[in-house]
Every structure is written in structure tokens, then in C-alpha cells.
Amino acid sequence: MDNFIAARSQMALSLGFHIIFSCIGMVMPFFMAVAHFMWLRTGNENYKNVTKAWSKGVAIFFATGAVSGTVLSFELGLLWPEFMKNAGPIFGMPFSLEGTAFFIEAIALGFFLYGWTRFNRWFHWFTGVVVGVSGIISGILVVAANSWMNSPAGFDYINGKYTNIDPIKAMFNTGWFSQSLHMTIAAFAATGFAVAGIHALMIIRKQNVGFHTVAFRITAIFAVVAAILQPLSGDISAKFVAKNQPAKLAAMEAHFKTEHYSPLIIGGIPDVENHKVNYAIELPGMLSLMVNDKFDSEVVGLDKIPLKDQPPVAVTHYAFQLMVALGMAMLGISLLYLIALFKWKQWLSQTWFLKIFVLATPLGFLAVEAGWTVTEVGRQPWIIQGVMRTADAVTPMPGIVYSFYLFTAVYFSLAIAVTFLLSRQIKMVPEIYDHQPLTLKAS
Template sequence: MPTLLIAVEPLVWARSQMAFTLGAHIVLACLGVGLPALLAFAEFRHWRSGDEGWGRLAQRWAKAFAVLFAVGAVSGTVLSFELGLLWPAFMGTFGSVIGLPFTLEGFAFFVEAIFVGVYLYGGARLSPTGRLLSVVPIAVAGAVSAFFVVTANAWMNTPRGFTLGSDGRVHDVAPWAAMFNPSTPHETVHMIVAAYLVTGSLVAMVYAAAILRGRSGEHHRRGLALGLTLAAIAAPLQAVTGHWAGDRVAELQPLKLAAMEAHFETGTWAPLRLFGWPDVEAREVHGSIDIPGALSLLAHRDPAAVVLGLEEFPEDEWPPVPIVHVAFQVMVGIGTGLIALFGFGALGRWRRGNWPTERWYLRAVVAAGPASILALEAGWVVTEVGRQPWIVRGFMRTSDAVTDAAGLHWLFLATLLLYLALFVGAWSVLRYLASKPLDAAQDGPLAQESGDDA
């Protein structure tokens, strides 16, 4: 077995580790953006109404956020080390170009951490106004932190802000131009809205499951309502930002668009393909439902517009078309379902004054939680795998950026064990906190509960 592990190329191990750690961290990052926003709203309602129910709701969420923030800090640190350990040529060549957003993200994280400390550990001594004023910067810093990180990924898709000399070194570095590259606006907005959608879906899932088990008090109804409200706002916005992102990909990365749609041949009236499995060798798609002209219309606002096919690009620059196409279909399909689900709930809220509580709807909300994570992961597969074989599109291939160090399989296995311990520990703590009675912890987010929970 060890011989077989060593025989696998370092590129495979490096890609696997990066995919695993990014896929795990991105869920925590979404909660780090979305949960503070919900906390801020709950604290605002408590401050405005004086209703202690809102204060208790915020206190329960604050405890969960503390656990997730700590685990997210560890998983995010692992990712930052991986950039240098796994991709030394990439960081050695382009570190000066993309260093600015990572530096600014560090400042945003420290601001967030400072106010997290103030809010969590000073909550028992702060007035409702003080708690509200301490949690708002957390929500802002979380979104700003996500913005800075995603700008680096956007740059990898549409690199700007430097020239690459014949000696392989970068010259004329313009960090601000690199950070605000053409992909920055749509990628950052699309990701931040996704964070709110995932958070709203997961929070609604937790309270829907509790209500299905018979816990239908005011606390759980409020938690469900807040989660559904955030998700119902974010879901249609995500469709708008997704269409915007698709337009920009069509303009800036036509090869990625062709892979997303499994569009092999250049032509007019390009079809939009639903479902299907691309056969790269035969250059056709099996089992798809084609809507003639729809891709041309969506990409260029003209059903007769020409859409470039994969045939226009060197085959050694094609990404894995089946993976990208299927991931794109999963993302769009689940996103459409979430819009319908939360839109139906919002319509019921508007008509009846309450969110639906029928068991079939609550079960659908429970399913929406993991479905939103699946859509999130599929979106990142489209973004990252759709850029392959480039780590910096057009300038450096992923195979040229990877380390040649031995023993990457042991590093990957160690990372798996670390993340397993982190997530099992976090799950256990969250389960313990959820088991606490609702009338505990009246004095602040991390006040002592029943003498045994600090």
C-alpha cells in the first residue's frame, strides 16, 4: 500500500489536498460571513424591542459562532500554509503580485477577531447597545475578509497587474490592478451572496428539524423565520449574480464557458444543455435536453450570436469537460430549486403573515441545508477545475507550480486526520451546546450556564 501511494504523482496529491481543505474550509467561511449578520439582526431586535427572547436567540448563536470561528481559523491557516508548501513556484513567481489581498485579509481577520473577543467575552458586561455595536463590525469584517480572499482567486482566472519577462520573473507589478482585475466584481459578489444563502439554509435547516421533532416554541419559530428570511433574500440575488458571472465568463473565459455547457462546436444558435454526459472523444453530449439558441441568448443577448466551442482551443488546454459540465448542472439545478423553495415560503409569509410550517415544507427546508452546501462545492469545482490546466490562466500551468518534495501522501493523510479531529470535535461541542435548556445563559453570549458551561 505505501508503495502504491508513493507511485502517485505529487501533482495528484497536491491537487487532492488543496481540493479537500478548500472544500472543507469554504463551508466554515460562509458561516463566518453569514452568522454574524444574523447575530447582528437578532441583537438589533433585542436592542429595539427589549424582548429577551431575541437576546437569548443571539446568545445561542454566539456560542455556535465561537466554535465555528475557532475551527475556521485553523482550517484557513492550513490553506495559507499550503500555498507555499504545495505550490512554491507559484508563490515564488507571483507572490509579489497577489500578496496585497492576503495582507489586507489578515488585517480584516484581526479586526474581526478583536470584536469577536469583545462580543463573546464581554457580552455579560455590555448593554444591548454595546453588544449590537460590537457584533456589527464582525459582520462587516467577515464580508470584507471574504472579498479580499476571492480577489486572489479572481486574479488567477483573469491575471492582470504585471508583466512576465523572458527570464520568468514578474516586472512592473501593480498590486491594486491585480486585486481589482476584471473577474473581481462578479466573483466576489457571487461568493458573498452564496455565503448568506448557505448560512440561511443551514440555520433554517436546524430549526425546521427541531420543529419536526415537536419543539415548536417561539424560540424555534424565530430561528426558522430568520434563516428562511436570509435565504429567501439571497436565493434570487444569487440567480442575478450568477447570470452576471456567466456573462463575464463568456467574455473573459470562453473556454471555461464551452466546458460548462459541453459546447464542442462553434456556431450560431448555440443550445443551452440541460443534463447530459459529455463524450470528449466523440465530441458530443449524450442524454441532454437542448434548448436551441438559449446559450447564445444568455451569453450574448442574441439567440443567433456565435458562441465559441471547445474546438477553437488547443485540446491540451481543455479542462476536464465532464466534471465541469456536471458540476455546473448541479449548481444551477440546486440553485433553481432553492429559489422555488424559499420563494414559495416568502409568498406564504406575505399572504398569511407566517412562514409555512407544513411538514412537507419543513422536510424540504431540512433537505435544503445540505443541498446548499452541495451547490456551493459544485460552484467552486466549476471555478477551479474549469481553469485547468492553468494555476494562473495563460501564464503558469498547475503542473509547473507544484512542489517536487517527496512524502506528499503523508502530508495529505495527516491533514485528513487533523480535519477529522476538528470536525468531530466541533460537532460534539455544537451538539452539547444545543442540548442546553433555552432558559439558561441570561447574562451574555458566553456567560456560565448552570455552573458547568463556561
């Protein structure tokens, strides 16, 4: 493994771990705030117990997210010094603001964790809301910085020099809205299904059923709404990619030939050498319709992209297909849940129905990882789209492969520690008076 591959692998590993921690850190405070609000309104101790249990989970993921995020910030300078030298003054603002949002989030979380008997109860609830809002803002700011790499703005690149820098324009580049929207909804869907699946499993095992039924209801609603909205945000993102990154779109769809009435490819194995996709299902004209709203419109294929500027087709295509397939699976489960909620309420407490959510526990995070693979691998060979190549940004320092091994060990150790802490936390769920399942009613 050479230094370039080692640097990319280390960054991929770090992002792959951090994105899970950050998604949960963005979303869990909202679950916690809803449960807290319901306790304040109803006085039901189930909601209070759920709030306290989730607040401990929020603290765990806040700490691990802070560690993994700090490591990432150091890695940017360690692995990609040429990139940071030129890009830092341009897109540094969202990172600085993200630090401010993180600071506010840390203070609000401290207030919430230690304010149960010290604050007015509604102010205490409000501090939990601030934790969630700060986390969402923090995530959006980081995604805005990443979107700048996909759609660079706020500067002029003349004779190898970056001039006329405008940090505001860089932060609010053409891709920030679509990418932030898609990522935020994905975080709610992934975390919602993961947490709902865990509580569904506890209900099946008949452990603290009242507690886990309340938790399942809250998280399932968030997951269902997010999964239904996700295809809409995906359509917005696809249109942006088609306009600004045609090479990425062509790799996502394994679209080798520029043509009108471009077919949508479902599945298949890309044959890059022969410029075709084997064993795929083709829907004539659907790709043209999806990206340009016209069946007869032209979609740029890889034949119009110089070979040196083409991303890895197979990895990008498989990751995209996996993301879409998992998104459709979550959408199907969501529609089933709505049918149960409004028509067949008896399903909600039946084992077969709960098992579906148990099986869906990892789907959202697998989709998130696949989506970020599409975002990052699909941009290659550019670290700044159309401006700087990834190979030109990597550090000349030798021995990066050893750094990769070290960070791999650190992240896997961190994952084991988090798994242990969460497992212990789930087993420490407080016993409550009512162990009977609650009736899930439409509200």
C-alpha cells in the same frame, strides 16, 4: 497517486472544508446581529436567547475557520512554491489586508462574547455588526486573490519575467467583483438554508418552539433573499467567464462546437471522445442569448481550444449542472416561502412546509462545493490563467502523498469535533417561558 495529483487533492480537500467554515463565519454574525437588534427593540427574551446561542456557534466556526485557513496559507507555500515565488509579490496585498480584517474580527468577537454586562447595550450590538462586516470583507479579499488567478492583472509577463507589478490593479482585477458578489450571496443562501433547516427540525420536534421559530424566521428571510438574488449574480459571473475564460465556459456547458445560435445544454453525459453530449435537453440559441444577449451570437466551443489547454469536461460540466439545479431548487423554495409569508400564512407553521426546509438544509453548501469545483477544475490546466500551468507550480519535494493522508485525517477529525460541539450546543438551547409557536407576520 503521484505528487502532482496528491498536491491537487490536498488543496481540494482543504478548500472544500475551509469554504464551509468561512461561509458560516461570514454570515452567522449577521444573523446574530439581527436577533440582538430585535431583542434590544422588543425586549423579547426569545431574541436574546437566540443571540447568545448563535454567538457560541460563531465562536466555534471562527476558531475552526482560523485553523483551516492557516493550514491553507501554509499549503500554498508547501505545495506550490513556484507559484508563490512569482505570484506572491503580485497578489499578496489582498492576503495581507485579509489578515488585518481577520485581526479586527477577532477583537470585535472578543468584545461581543464578553461584553454583555460590560458595555453600553448598543455599543455591544455594534461589536457584533463589526464581526460580520469584517468577516464579509475578509471573504471578499480572499476571493479577490482567487479571481486574480482566473483573470491575472497588475503585471507584465515578458520573457518569463514578471515586471511592472501593480498590486492595486492585481487586487481589483476584472473578475473580483463578479466572483466576490456570487460567492457572498452564495454564503448567505447556503448558511441561511442550513440554519433554517436545523431550527425547522426542532420546531417539528416541538422543542423550545418559541426560540426556534424566532431563529427560523430570521434565517429563512436571509436565505430566501439570497436565493432570489443568486441567479442574477450567476448571470454576471457567466458573462465574465464567457469573455475571459472561454475554455471554462465550454467545459461548463459541454459545448464542443463553436457555432451561432448555440444551444443551452441541460443535463446530459458528455462524450468527450466523440464531441457530443448524450441524453441532454437542448434549448436552441439560449446559450448565445445568456452570454452575449443575442440569439444569433457565436459562442466559442472546445473545438477552438487546443487539447492541452482544455479543462476536464465531465467534472466541470457535472459540477456546473449540480450547482444550477440546486440553485433552482432553493429559488423554488424561496418563492414558496414568499407566497406563504404574504398570502397563506398558515403554511408557515405546518409540518409539511417546515419539512421542505429540513430537506433543504444541505442544498446551499452542496451548491457552494459544486461552484468551487467549477471555478478551480474549470481553470485547469492553469494555476494562473494563460500564464503558469499548475504542473509547473507544484513542489518537487517527494512524499506529498503522505502529507495528503495526514491532512485528510486532520480535517475529518476537525469535522467530527465541530459536529460534536454544534450538536451539544443545540441540545443545550435554554428553556424559555413561552413554548408556543410565534405567528410569522410580514413586516
